Amino acid sequence: MQAREVIEKFRKTGALLEGHFVLSSGLHSTRYLQCALVLQYAAEAEEFGRAIAEYFRGDNIQLVASPAIGGIVIGHEVARSLGARFIWTERENGIMTLRRGFSLSPGERALVVEDVVTTGGSTRETIATLRSGGADVIAAASIIDRSSGKAEVGVPRIALATLDVPTFDPSFCEPCKRGQPAIKPGSGEGQ
């Protein structure tokens, strides 16, 4: 799947908007990215999952793991396509952990999947959680890379598309200077 096809699916479903936005952080941006809006369409999620899986067909991946909540839908689709098991990590008192009775086998070959990598923080924490349980983390993947390829997670990492989402302090925001009103899209987890 070509990066421009990925971006086109995001635009078509309103998961990527262009304009002038106030993000949940209070920062302003000329782009708004909300992966849940494309992943709500199961057929698109399946296609992204298969496209990510193609990179790892020969790697004997036994387990796909994703940080909750954002990674769950796409991670599940990647696991389905690879015939692997799927689990997720979640924060408990701020620490990324495995709950719900999920367990790991020593040496289990794992792939970590997220919807969007921005700094790589959640992926790194998920890798650490898996390693502490004895799994062998082979690689990491996401649909979108917002880091311009810079996020280092300690294992090889791929993304279906790279997308810059510039953010600005409102006092340094060009659209604000032009008097263009800022929109607060959706509610909650905008990235």
Ligand SMILES: [Zn+2]
């Ligand atoms: Zn602004």
